[in-house]
Amino acid sequence: MKTSYCAKYGGPEVYQIIDIDTPEPKENEVLVKVYRAVVSPTDGNFRSGKPLIARLFSGLFKPKMKIHGEMFVGEIVEVGTDVKYFKVNDMVYGTNGMKLGAYAEYVAVNVKNAIKKVPKDLDYKDVLPLIDGGITALPFLKEVGHIKAGDSVLINGSSGAVGSMAVMIAKHFKAEVTGVCSTNNVEKVKSLGADHVIDYKNEDFIKNNNKYDIIFDAVGKSSYGKAKSALIETGIYITTVPTPGVMIQALLRKKAKNKRASFMAAGLRKPNVKIEDLNYLEELVRSGELKPLHGKVYKLEDLGKAQIYVETGHKVGNVTIKVFE
């Protein structure tokens, strides 16, 4: 099979397209023919080996995992002997956890990971973003932010994968939503349903005297120290990219009722919890409340180009690699 292979740490040029044997699924695995794989900001860390501390896990001198790509959608072409629920020809989507491997024509996936069948009434392209931004934005707003109807919620980075989902999910919870993005994306964020949009190139949400119940920094570009002035007295600041200070607050001030900061490692939650969230989000796609913001699509050969774009920090929605269709 064809794969994008990373034999050494470095820039996007280290990826090489090579042919290797198609993996054989173990007893508890399914072999998936990959249709699309997500390119997320963290993927580049496996390629670059940065931050260096991450090499304790990804390999000290060269990558342990040579085929990257965590999140995928595709069709099952073979099942392991112990697999009962999934069958050949099922369309499935999900994450292969830290085994990665989705930047290839085929990936062997352990069925204990968060993977699920693509509902027959939904487009596989519309469910793929749920496993990325969707299952991050939902628990952040629901479990950490305790969002409720009528809350005033600001989403910083509202045109990205997590932020765009957050706008639509917050609207689903009947919040009044303000999205923050740059000039180019104002119309897109309005079209997601945001009640107000702040163009950060022209206005600083911290300085305009508006106050929010929840400030969700989906891209980690603000600081709690500054943003807390834009919270109501009982407001909460949540961020996908926590500083040590936010982590300490998340541990020690979880139950505080006055202004506080918090975060969660959404990707580390148990597969069954993620699957419950995916069920919930699929229902929102079905009802039309959630219309995933599709970003650029690249060929497998152009994985390096896709990562260069993602690493600008200004991608729109979900960026994907199209392998088969």
Ligand SMILES: NC(=O)c1ccc[n+]([C@@H]2O[C@H](COP(=O)([O-])OP(=O)(O)OC[C@H]3O[C@@H](n4cnc5c(N)ncnc54)[C@H](OP(=O)(O)O)[C@@H]3O)[C@@H](O)[C@H]2O)c1
């Ligand atoms: N904690 C967790 O469990 C968890 C889970 C998933 C992801 N993450 C992290 O969450 C972050 C977001 O992921 P993502 O995939 O959503 O990122 P993304 O799609 O790359 O976010 C890009 C968006 O951020 C906006 N942006 C860039 N600079 C900005 C600024 N100064 N102010 C406001 N918006 C700005 C961009 O809008 P403009 O182009 O308009 O500037 C762009 O649309 C990543 O760092 C990721 O690693 C954390």
